[in-house]
Structure formats: structure tokens, C-alpha cells
Amino acid sequence: MRIDAHHHLWDLSSVHYPWLMEKGIVRFFGDPSSIQRDYLLPEFRADAEAMGFGASVHIQVGAAEPWAEAQWVQSVADQFPDWPLVQVAFCDLTSDDLDAQLDRLQTLPSVRGVRQIIGRAPGEDASTGTNAILEDPKFLTGLKQLGARGLSFDLQLLPELMSQTANVLAQAPETRIALCHAGSPYDRTPQGLRRWADELTALSNLPHVFCKLSGLGMFDHNWHAESVSPIVSTCLSQFGADRCMFGSNFPVDSLTSTYKETVSRHETLIPGAMLDDVFRGTSERFYRIE
Incomplete structure (x- = not known):
């Protein structure tokens, strides 16, 4: 049984997502108009099961009322007990x-x-100021609290923030960290990928940080297996298969590829001996999926 370690669902009549429903705005990940509709578990599950998946991890996705989203996701889990x-x-x-x-x-x-x-993304971060959280001492306190409670932290950031973030994470070694989208290598030039790989070592050197092979189409809307091969190989080399996990990032990544294409491209890049860890074992252990 494979596990998709990073995807989203939404029922627009139950939870409001301001970022999703903005009309006429193209974001860094593409034009969201085709996903401005309900995306429910049966649709996701049909695509995932066809590729051998039998469980998944839902990641929060910018709801206006996060508690309402968390409650709704719980209701979905309760409604479909045969899908962990x-x-x-x-x-x-x-x-x-x-x-x-x-x-x-x-x-x-x-x-x-x-x-x-x-x-x-660089442009969006400049206007929202989200990076400033790293300088707030309460952030580190909160990270430590997560670890004390047995909770993990999903980390989404840009390469230029990795060293600063690693300094913070090193002070919370009991909190397991999942790096989303391979650290968002948005500059896909050879020089950009080298800078990303160098910065990534600050995180991969921390044993409590894990890496998601996900969202690789967000910054390259014409991506294919060859184009992301340096990203996948670098992540596997730095983290090892036992700290890497696959995530589809659907339905956001459906803007750039089908579910089958997303999975198949990753399959071609991951050595056979590593497939079970990346597609099941790592996420099963990290997120305690039974």
C-alpha cells in the first residue's frame, strides 16, 4: 500500500479558501481557475488507487477558518474509514x-x-512578510511544544531561508520536521539548482528533518522527469530514502500534470531499492499511519 504524503481536499460549501477563490489572478503555481471547484476524497482516491495508493496525508491549505478546515477533514476521515x-x-x-x-x-x-x-514564492513573500516568523522567539517555543506533544511540523520555505531556518530547527531536535516540496527550488537554472542544493545541506544535516518529493511542478509548469531529475537525486542523496517521501500536491499540481504522470515521473527517477521507503515506509513512520 502506497501513501501519498501531501495532498489537499476542499468542499467549498463547507470551508472558504480566500486564495483559491480569487478570480482572474494567476499565481506562481499557475492559473487556479480549473481547481476552483470541490475536490473531494472520492475523486482524489480514484486517481490514487489506480497508482497503488491506499492512504494519504491531508495538508492544510489556507482556509479562512483553519479550525473549520481541520474539523471538516476529520469528518472526511470518519466518513471513509477504509481510507486511512x-x-x-x-x-x-x-x-x-x-x-x-x-x-x-x-x-x-x-x-x-x-x-x-x-x-x-519570492514575489509573494516580499508582499506578505511571512519570512519574519523566523525571527520571532515564540516560533521556536512553539516548535518545541509540538515535539513535547508528539506532533510534527510541515515546513514550507524558499532556499534562501534554509540556513536561518536550520539554526532555529537545531534548537528543537525533538520535533520532527517535514520539508515540503523539496524546499521549493524555484530557480531551475544550473546555477540556481546548485545554490539550492548547497543551502539544502543545512536542513539535511539535521537528523530530525525529512524531505517531501512534492510540488515539483509549481515552479516549472512544463516539468518532466528529466527536468526534475537533479532535484530528486539531490534529495535522495542528502536525506536518504528513509527520510524522503512522495507527495502529489494534488489538486494544485493537477495544473501541470495528471496524477498518473506525477507518480510515473517520480517512479522513473527513484532507484528500485528506494521505492518502498519513498512511496510508503517513510511517510508511514513519520505520520504514524496504521
Whole structure:
């Protein structure tokens, strides 16, 4: 049974996603108009099962009311007990009521960790100022609290933030970290990939940091196996298969490839001896999927 370690679902009548429903705005990952509709588990599951998947990890995705999203995901998990579905919910680690937020999240059996995005894309980060969280001492305190509670942290950021982030993460060694989208190598020139690989070592040198092979089409809308081969090989080399896991990033990555294409391209790049870890074992252990 394979596990998809990074995907999203949404029922637009139950949860509002402001970023998703903006009309006429093309984002760094593409034109979202084709995914401005309900995307529910049966649709995702049909594509995933066809490629050998039988469980998955839902990642929070910018809901206007994160608690409503977490509750809705739990209701989906309850509705489909034959599909093991766990979730990474949103939580502001710098909030004054962090304990109360985490207490509430941990009433939901599907919650395994939280995600608070540090970096998305250069232009967007410059306008939103999300990078500033790294300088807030409450962020480190929150990370340590996650580890004490047995919760993980999903890390989304840009390569230029890796060294600074690694300095923070090194102080919270009990908190397992999942690096989303291979650290978002947005500059795909040879020089850009070399810089990304060099920066990545700051994170891969930390044994409690894991890496997701996901979202590789967000910064290259015409991606193919050859074009992302340096990214996949670098991640496998630095982290090892036992710290790498596959994630489809659907339906966002459906803007650039089908589910079958996404999986097949990764399959061609991962040595046979590593396939089971990347497509099942690592995410099964990391997210405690039974």
C-alpha cells in the first residue's frame, strides 16, 4: 500500500479558501481557475488507487477558518474509514493561546502535525512578510511544544531561508520536521539548482528533518522527469530514502500534470531499492499511519 504524503481536499460549501477563490489572478503555481471547484476524497482516491495508493496525508491549505478546515477533514476521515486519512492542520506557533489551539487540535484523532508556511514564492513573500516568523522567539517555543506533544511540523520555505531556518530547527531536535516540496527550488537554472542544493545541506544535516518529493511542478509548469531529475537525486542523496517521501500536491499540481504522470515521473527517477521507503515506509513512520 502506497501513501501519498501531501495532498489537499476542499468542499467549498463547507470551508472558504480566500486564495483559491480569487478570480482572474494567476499565481506562481499557475492559473487556479480549473481547481476552483470541490475536490473531494472520492475523486482524489480514484486517481490514487489506480497508482497503488491506499492512504494519504491531508495538508492544510489556507482556509479562512483553519479550525473549520481541520474539523471538516476529520469528518472526511470518519466518513471513509477504509481510507486511512491523517492530517496536518494549521496553527500559529507564535500565538498567545498556542496551548489552547493545540489542545483543541489534538481532540481530532486524525491530526498528526501542523503547518505554518514560512515562504511560498519570492514575489509573494516580499508582499506578505511571512519570512519574519523566523525571527520571532515564540516560533521556536512553539516548535518545541509540538515535539513535547508528539506532533510534527510541515515546513514550507524558499532556499534562501534554509540556513536561518536550520539554526532555529537545531534548537528543537525533538520535533520532527517535514520539508515540503523539496524546499521549493524555484530557480531551475544550473546555477540556481546548485545554490539550492548547497543551502539544502543545512536542513539535511539535521537528523530530525525529512524531505517531501512534492510540488515539483509549481515552479516549472512544463516539468518532466528529466527536468526534475537533479532535484530528486539531490534529495535522495542528502536525506536518504528513509527520510524522503512522495507527495502529489494534488489538486494544485493537477495544473501541470495528471496524477498518473506525477507518480510515473517520480517512479522513473527513484532507484528500485528506494521505492518502498519513498512511496510508503517513510511517510508511514513519520505520520504514524496504521
